[in-house]
Amino acid sequence: xxxxxxxxxxxxxxLTVEVPFEELKPSLxxxxxxxxxxxxxxxxxxxxxxxxxIDQRFGRGAVLEEAVNEALPKLYExxxxxxxxxxxxxxxxxxxxxxxxxxxxxxxxVDIRPEFEIPDYSGISVEVDAIEVPEEDVDKSVEQLRxxxxxxxxxxxxxxxxxxxxxxxxxxxxxxxxxxGVASGVSYTIGSGELLDxxxxxxxxxxAGGSATFSSELKGGSAAGREAEVKVEVTQVAERELPELDxxxxxxxxxxxxxxxxxxxxxxxxxQMKRYDQAQQAQEKVLDELLGLVEIPVPEKLLEEEISxxxxxxxxxxxxxxxxxxxxxxxxxxKTAEEHDAxxxxxxxxxIRTQFVxxxxxxxxxxxxxxxxxxEHLMRRAQSSGMSPDQFAQAVVEGGQVPVLVGExxxxxALAVVVEAATITDTNGEAVDLSEEDETAETVTPAAETPSAxxxxxxxxxxxxDDVKPSETTGA
Numbered sequence: 066x067x068x069x070x071x072x073x074x075x076x077x078x079x080l081t082v083e084v085p086f087e088e089l090k091p092s093l094x095x096x097x098x099x100x101x102x103x104x105x106x107x108x109x110x111x112x113x114x115x116x117x118x119i120d121q122r123f124g125r126g127a128v129l130e131e132a133v134n135e136a137l138p139k140l141y142e143x144x145x146x147x148x149x150x151x152x153x154x155x156x157x158x159x160x161x162x163x164x165x166x167x168x169x170x171x172x173x174x175v176d177i178r179p180e181f182e183i184p185d186y187s188g189i190s191v192e193v194d195a196i197e198v199p200e201e202d203v204d205k206s207v208e209q210l211r212x213x214x215x216x217x218x219x220x221x222x223x224x225x226x227x228x229x230x231x232x233x234x235x236x237x238x239x240x241x242x243x244x245x246g247v248a249s250g251v252s253y254t255i256g257s258g259e260l261l262d263x264x265x266x267x268x269x270x271x272x273a274g275g276s277a278t279f280s281s282e283l284k285g286g287s288a289a290g291r292e293a294e295v296k297v298e299v300t301q302v303a304e305r306e307l308p309e310l311d312x313x314x315x316x317x318x319x320x321x322x323x324x325x326x327x328x329x330x331x332x333x334x335x336x337q338m339k340r341y342d343q344a345q346q347a348q349e350k351v352l353d354e355l356l357g358l359v360e361i362p363v364p365e366k367l368l369e370e371e372i373s374x375x376x377x378x379x380x381x382x383x384x385x386x387x388x389x390x391x392x393x394x395x396x397x398x399x400k401t402a403e404e405h406d407a408x409x410x411x412x413x414x415x416x417i418r419t420q421f422v423x424x425x426x427x428x429x430x431x432x433x434x435x436x437x438x439x440x441e442h443l444m445r446r447a448q449s450s451g452m453s454p455d456q457f458a459q460a461v462v463e464g465g466q467v468p469v470l471v472g473e474x475x476x477x478x479a480l481a482v483v484v485e486a487a488t489i490t491d492t493n494g495e496a497v498d499l500s501e502e503d504e505t506a507e508t509v510t511p512a513a514e515t516p517s518a519x520x521x522x523x524x525x526x527x528x529x530x531d532d533v534k535p536s537e538t539t540g541a
Contacts (some may be wrong), residue, residue, distance in 0.1 A: 068144040076179050076364040080156075082144045084169040088134055093259065096131035129163060141173055144477045151178040153367055176364035178421065183429050184358040187486050191350035193343050198335045206331040210318055211310065217303035223270045224302045226256040230268055231301040236283065236293045240458070245388070261295060271299045289393030343491070344499050348480060351487045352419065359420045371413040419536035424472070426479035434474045442474045 066088060071079040100119055101112045109118065119128065137158065145152055156175035163169050181440045217229050224230050230253055236246030255265055261281040271277060276298040283293050315327040380391050389397075395405055426432070447457035461467055489497040 066101050066140065066143060070148040070150070071511050073174070077174065077176050078148075078150065080141075080144050080150075080173040080175070082140060082147065082171055084136075084140060084171075086164075086168060089169060090134055092132040092136035093128065095135055096128050099131060100128065115261075125165065129165065132470060133160065133163065133169060134340070136169075137171070140171075144173070152176065153178060153364060154370070163215060176366055178424075179362045179364075181359055181361055181421075181425070183422070183425050186355055186358065186483050189351055189354045189358075189483070189486070190488040190490075191347060191354060191490060192490055193346045193350065194339075195493045195495065196336060196339045196343055198332050198339065202335055203328055203332050206335060207310070207328060210331075211314070212309050212316055214314070215305045215307050217305050219303045220302055221272070222302065223236050223272050223533070224255060224268050224299060226265070226269065227254070227305055229254050229303045229305055230271075230299050231303075232268065233298045233300060236288075237296075238283075238288050238291055238293050243286065243288055243293070246288070248282075250300070255396075264295070264297060267295075267297050268299055271302075273299055273301050275299050277419045284397070286388045289387075289389040290396035291393070337537045343497065347373045347487075347497065347499055348484055349491050351484050351489075352480060354487075355483055356415070356418055356422060359422060361421050363414050363417050368410070368413060371417055372409055375409055375413055410508075420476065423476035423479045426482065430479055430482050432475050432478045432482070434471050434478070438478075439471060442470060442477075 066081060066084045068082045071081065073079055076223045097116050097119060098112075100123065101114050103121075104114070104123065105111060106114050106118060106122060109115075116128075120356070141156060141158070154175040156173040158171055159172045160169070160171045220228075232251050232253055234246075234248045234251060237242050238246075251260075252266070253260055253268075255269060258265075260507055261284070263279040263281045267277040267279040276296060278294060278296050280292060281295055283289050283291055308317070310324060312323045315321050319327045321327040321330060379394075384390060384394055391405075395402060398405070400408075443458055443461070444454050447454040450457055461470060480513070484499060489499065491497055
């Protein structure tokens with residue numbers, strides 16, 4: 066077999082492969098054997114039909130087509146290895162010449178990983194927010210805990226701000242009550258802003274048994290983003306009573322003996338959250354700086370697939386779970402379809418470039434992934450997916466996605482290497498040490514919840530016979 070590689074652009078090549086007919090003999094034998102098991106010819110036992118009879122009855126062309134389809138995956142793989150290529154996705158194969166008992170010639174166009182050099186990243190310097198926890202943040206945290214321990218007492222008076230009302234709701238659009246616009250026995254704290262715009266004004270001043278109607282834009286459901294007439298009926302008004310902020314409250318609401326101890330713990334927790342946010346911010350900024358140091362062309366088809374995948378996940382998973390369609394989502398986001406598409410393209414392109422550069426770093430820095438690291442990552446992914454670790458692990462194995470998880474961990478570790486080499490200071494001019502936060506690095510890698518087109522394409526390219534077949538227009 067002879068093969069030649071023609072570079073069409075920095076991310077796409079055309080392979081031309083010429084195969085002597087004798088190399089097709091194993092595939093021809095397999096083709097005759099397969100056809101033998103599928104057809105019946107009078108006078109011959111099943112599986113014992115001579116090759117010349119199959120040629121006479123069913124045509125030599127049918128045998129050649131079967132043999133070529135069987136041989137193509139291995140021939141393509143050999144050509145890829147010979148050319149030292151890193152293909153992305155399925156190739157477009159075209160049989161250009163098939164001479165019986167002479168030669169088979171075919172071409173295969175395929176996207177490849179672009180070649181680039183990882184630049185010196187030791188000079189990267191970024192600034193992040195300083196970790197500061199003002200007293201008002203601690204006050205707010207303690208107040209939220211206090212709210213959780215509030216008690217309610219039914220009262221016979223008009224509802225006021227801060228009261229908890231039990232209400233029934235009925236939403237109508239264009240005069241028709243929505244199937245998913247009816248709710249009974251809803252508990253709502255006036256002034257919390259947790260329900261529809263306009264509901265606070267509607268229920269304030271109503272006693273039990275009172276009702277009102279108001280207009281509001283629906284935030285979710287089948288009519289998300291549309292204006293609706295909402296009827297609200299108050300069935301109960303209850304007054305909220307907050308516990309005193311003292312040591313007794315601290316002992317009731319926490320494991321601490323004093324209010325001061327509980328406040329100190331709240332401050333510590335807030336600091337930990339801000340430290341995590343700071344680490345995330347540092348990694349994002351370092352990654353942006355790294356991407357800015359190197360030009361990485363993005364394969365057009367791969368970008369199209371990534372955009373399509375992200376759009377599908379948004380519309381059919383994320384928005385579907387919220388009971389919202391794309392039109393309602395865009396209205397809430399105050400974006401046009403064009404702005405959304407442009408943003409989606411930018412995110413997809415950045416995600417692909419990020420994967421390329423981090424994968425290159427994995428090789429350059431010789432990053433390895435241990436079993437313990439993989440297990441910890443699997444546990445985190447299972448938690449975010451809402452599945453048990455056993456269920457998630459089974460789904461990963463059955464879906465052949467273990468290499469995807471390994472890649473995610475490896476990219477996270479590769480980014481951690483760059484972050485460690487970078488100079489990171491906070492807005493107060495203090496040096497920031499992220500040595501204890503390196504496990505969060507993986508969270509900024511693209512497609513953290515769903516394998517991206519980049520990952521799946523790498524794994525499926527040339528993996529089996531279904532991936533490499535001649536196009537329908539070749540007449541093979």
